[in-house]
Amino acid sequence: MLHKILLYKKQNTITTMLKKYILLCNFLLAASALLAQSTEPIVIETKTTALVLKTGAKQKLFQAYFGPKLADYKAASTTHQAYIPAGGDDLFEPAIQVTHADGNPSLYLQFESTKKETVGNVTHTSITLKDPQYPVEVTLHYKAYYNEDVITGWTEIVHHEAQPITLTNIASNMLHFNAAQYWLTQFHGDWAQEQKMVNAQLTSGIKVLDTKLTTRSQMYQSPFFMVSLNKSSTENEGEVLMGTLAWSGNFRFAFEVDNDNALRIISGINPFASAYTLVPNQSFTSPEFIFTYSTAGRGQGSRNMHNWARKYGIADGEKPRLTLLNNWETTLFDFTQQQLDSLIGSTATLGLDVFLLDDGWFGNKYPRNNDKSALGDWQLNKTKLPGGISHLVSEAKNRGVKFGIWVEPEMVSPKSVLYETHPDWVAKLPNREEVYYRNQLVLDLSNPAVQEHVFHVLDDILTQNPGLAFFKWDCNAVIYNAWSPYEKYKSNFFIDYVKGLYKVMDRVTAKYPHLNMMLCSGGGSRLDYGALKHFTEFWASDNTDGLERVYMQWGYSHFYPANAIAAHVTSWGKQSLKFRTDVAMMDKLGYDINVSHFTPDELNFTKEAVSTYKRLSGVISQGDLYRLVSPYEQNRAVLMYASADKKSAVLFSYTLNLRFHEDVVPVVLQGLDEHKTYKLTEVNLYPGIEPSKLNGKTYSGEFLMKAGLPLSSLTPLSSAVFELTAVD
Numbered sequence: 211m212l213h214k215i216l217l218y219k220k221q222n223t224i225t226t227m228l229k230k231y232i233l234l235c236n237f238l239l240a241a242s243a244l245l246a247q248s249t250e251p252i253v254i255e256t257k258t259t260a261l262v263l264k265t266g267a268k269q270k271l272f273q274a275y276f277g278p279k280l281a282d283y284k285a286a287s288t289t290h291q292a293y294i295p296a297g298g299d300d301l302f303e304p305a306i307q308v309t310h311a312d313g314n315p316s317l318y319l320q321f322e323s324t325k326k327e328t329v330g331n332v333t334h335t336s337i338t339l340k341d342p343q344y345p346v347e348v349t350l351h352y353k354a355y356y357n358e359d360v361i362t363g364w365t366e367i368v369h370h371e372a373q374p375i376t377l378t379n380i381a382s383n384m385l386h387f388n389a390a391q392y393w394l395t396q397f398h399g400d401w402a403q404e405q406k407m408v409n410a411q412l413t414s415g416i417k418v419l420d421t422k423l424t425t426r427s428q429m430y431q432s433p434f435f436m437v438s439l440n441k442s443s444t445e446n447e448g449e450v451l452m453g454t455l456a457w458s459g460n461f462r463f464a465f466e467v468d469n470d471n472a473l474r475i476i477s478g479i480n481p482f483a484s485a486y487t488l489v490p491n492q493s494f495t496s497p498e499f500i501f502t503y504s505t506a507g508r509g510q511g512s513r514n515m516h517n518w519a520r521k522y523g524i525a526d527g528e529k530p531r532l533t534l535l536n537n538w539e540t541t542l543f544d545f546t547q548q549q550l551d552s553l554i555g556s557t558a559t560l561g562l563d564v565f566l567l568d569d570g571w572f573g574n575k576y577p578r579n580n581d582k583s584a585l586g587d588w589q590l591n592k593t594k595l596p597g598g599i600s601h602l603v604s605e606a607k608n609r610g611v612k613f614g615i616w617v618e619p620e621m622v623s624p625k626s627v628l629y630e631t632h633p634d635w636v637a638k639l640p641n642r643e644e645v646y647y648r649n650q651l652v653l654d655l656s657n658p659a660v661q662e663h664v665f666h667v668l669d670d671i672l673t674q675n676p677g678l679a680f681f682k683w684d685c686n687a688v689i690y691n692a693w694s695p696y697e698k699y700k701s702n703f704f705i706d707y708v709k710g711l712y713k714v715m716d717r718v719t720a721k722y723p724h725l726n727m728m729l730c731s732g733g734g735s736r737l738d739y740g741a742l743k744h745f746t747e748f749w750a751s752d753n754t755d756g757l758e759r760v761y762m763q764w765g766y767s768h769f770y771p772a773n774a775i776a777a778h779v780t781s782w783g784k785q786s787l788k789f790r791t792d793v794a795m796m797d798k799l800g801y802d803i804n805v806s807h808f809t810p811d812e813l814n815f816t817k818e819a820v821s822t823y824k825r826l827s828g829v830i831s832q833g834d835l836y837r838l839v840s841p842y843e844q845n846r847a848v849l850m851y852a853s854a855d856k857k858s859a860v861l862f863s864y865t866l867n868l869r870f871h872e873d874v875v876p877v878v879l880q881g882l883d884e885h886k887t888y889k890l891t892e893v894n895l896y897p898g899i900e901p902s903k904l905n906g907k908t909y910s911g912e913f914l915m916k917a918g919l920p921l922s923s924l925t926p927l928s929s930a931v932f933e934l935t936a937v938d
C-alpha cells in the first residue's frame with residue numbers, strides 16, 4: 211500500500227512538474243511573443259540626444275522621436291516607419307529595395323527582436339526585422355557614443371532563400387524630421403577647389419548628393435552634409451544634423467520633403483549600377499553613417515565630430531603627428547639622389563620629423579619620369595636612385611629625421627610591366643576602347659589576387675626598409691568603363707571594389723598598427739571615415755594657395771579635426787610666407803617648398819614657426835575648435851582652439867581683403883574661462899615686422915568672451931596668430 215502511495219505521489223509530482231513545465235513554456239512563449247510585439251520604446255541615447263524607435267501597426271518599426279533627450283518618450287508617435295522598404299505602402303524614397311529569388315520585388319519588415327550592449331562609453335543597439343513571407347532578415351545597428359554625442363547607424367541583411375536575391379538599394383540609415391523649414395549645407399568642388407560650402411533651403415521633392423566616381427569618389431561631392439531645422443543654423447545657434455558616410459566609394463544622400471513637409475534623409479551606398487547579388491546565408495553589411503545633432507549650432511556639432519573622430523574615427527587620433535617636408539612641389543618627377551639627400555638636409559634644418567619622397571621613384575623598364583608610365587611597377591628606379599630606398603632611409607637617420615614614401619597601389623599604367631603581365635587585373639570593359647584618367651587605369655580590387663598584390667606593394671617596401679616611417683597613399687584616377695573581369699555578378703563590382711580596398715587596409719593596419727599614413731586622392735578626393743580609421747591624416751588639396759586654403763580648411767573643419775587635415779606651406783599663392791604659414795598652422799602644418807630658395811629671414815621665420823607649431827600642436831590638434839568669423843560672411847576669418855582645461859588657446863586671425871572703411875567689429879572669443887586671466891603672445895612674428903598692439907597684454911576671460919578683441923588689420927592678406935595662456 212505504502213509502495214502504491216509512494217508511486218502515486220511520485221507520479222503526481224511528475225505530472226505536477228510536467229504541468230508546471232508546460233505552463234512555464236506557455237508563459238515563455240507568450241512572453242517572447244509579447245516582447246516581439248513590444249510597444250516599449252527602444253531608446254538610443256547620447257549625453258544630449260535621443261533617437262527613439264517603437265513598434266506599431268502590423269509590427270512595423272517606427273522612428274518615434276529624434277531630438278534633445280527627454281525624461282520619457284511615452285507620447286512619442288508612430289508616424290514614420292524607421293527603415294522603409296520598397297514594394298509596400300510607402301511610395302516615397304525607400305531605404306531598401308530587394309528582389310527575391312522568385313522575382314517578387316517587395317520587402318515587408320516586421321519587428322523581431324532587439325539587443326543592447328554597453329561597453330564603456332559606447333552602446334550598441336541592434337534591431338532585427340523580418341519579412342513574414344520570405345526568409346530575409348534585416349538588422350538595423352546603432353552605436354551611441356555617449357560623451358561625444360555621436361551616433362552611427364548601419365544595416366545588415368541576410369537571407370535563406372534557395373537562390374540569390376538582389377539588393378537594388380540598401381541604405382545605411384534613414385532619419386525623419388518634422389520641421390517648418392529645412393536648410394541643407396553641402397560641400398562640393400573639383401580638383402584644387404575642394405570644400406565649397408553652399409547653404410540652400412530644401413523644397414518639396416528630392417535633392418540628391420551623390421558620386422559615381424568609385425575610386426576618386428569625393429572629387430565633386432564630399433561625403434558629408436548639414437541639415438538645419440526650422441531656420442538656417444549659425445555657428446552658435448539653431449538645430450542642426452551633421453552627417454557623413456564612412457565609405458570610400460559611391461555614396462548617396464537623398465533628402466526628400468514630402469506632401470506633409472516631412473523630411474526623410476536616406477544615407478548609404480549609391481545604388482547606381484550597383485544592384486548587388488547576395489547569395490543565400492551570406493550577410494551584407496552597409497557602411498556606417500555617422501551623425502550628430504546639435505541644438506546650439508554648427509560649432510557644437512563640429513566639436514562633437516572632432517571628439518568622436520580623434521577617439522574612434524582616425525588612426526591614432528589622440529597621438530602627436532609627424533611633421534613633413536615633401537618634395538613634390540619642388541621637383542615633381544625630376545630628381546636625383548643627391549637632390550633628395552639635400553632635401554633630407556632641409557627637413558633636418560627646419561626641425562621637421564619626416565622627409566616624404568613623392569611620385570617618380572619607381573619603374574625601370576618604363577621609368578616613372580612623368581605620369582604616363584610605371585604605375586604598378588613598384589621597384590625602385592636604379593638610375594635615379596642608385597643607393598636604393600635603404601640609402602635614403604639611412605641618410606635620413608644620419609640627419610636625425612625619418613623617411614616616408616608615396617605609393618598609388620590601386621593603379622596601373624598601360625605602359626607598365628604589371629599591365630603586360632596581368633591584363634586580367636585591370637578594371638575595364640571588354641570590347642571597348644580604354645579610357646584613361648591621368649593616363650592610368652584602376653586595378654580590380656574585387657579580385658583577391660589583386661588585393662594580395664596591393665597589400666604587398668606596401669608590405670614589401672616596409673619589410674625591406676624597416677626604418678620607413680610614413681606612407682602617402684594616393685589615388686588619382688576615377689574608373690571609366692568600369693567592369694570587373696573577376697566578379698561573377700558584375701554589378702557587385704562598385705561595392706566589392708571598396709570592400710576589397712578595406713580588406714587591404716585592414717591587413718596593413720593589422721600588421722603595422724601605428725604606421726603614419728596620409729590619405730590622398732589627387733588632392734582631397736578621398737577623405738571619408740571609412741578609410742580614415744587607417745590613416746593619420748589626409749591631403750586636403752593640391753591647391754595650397756593661402757587665400758584659397760582659408761575657405762577650404764574652413765569647410766573641412768566642420769567634419770574633421772585639425773590633426774587630420776594636412777596643410778603644407780608651398781610656393782602656391784601670392785601671399786606672404788607668413789600668411790601661408792599662419793594658414794597651414796591652423797591644421798597639420800607641413801612643407802612642400804624649395805627651402806634652398808629661402809632668404810635668411812624666411813629660413814629663420816620658418817624654423818621658428820616649426821618649433822612654435824610643435825609647442826602649440828597639442829592645443830591645435832586636441833583642443834576645442836571655435837569658428838568665430840566666417841570668410842563666407844566677412845572679408846576676414848577668425849578661429850581658435852581652446853584646451854579642455856581652458857588654460858591655453860591659440861587664436862588665428864586672417865584679413866582677406868577688407869573693403870574701404872569696412873566695419874570690423876571686435877571679435878568675441880569662446881571656449882575660455884570667464885574667471886581666468888589670459889596673456890596674449892603673438893607668435894609667428896616675421897623678422898622686422900612690428901607685433902600687433904595686443905601682443906603681451908592680459909585680459910580676463912570674461913572680457914575676451916563678452917567685449918572681444920580688435921583683431922583684424924587693414925592690410926589685405928595679412929594674418930596674426932596669438933597664443934593665450936592663463937596666468938592665474
Ligand code: DGJ
Pocket residue numbers: 538568569616684686730731732733749751752
Ligand atoms: C596627386 C597628389 O595630390 C600630389 O600631392 C602628388 O602626390 C601627385 N599626385 C603625385 O603624382
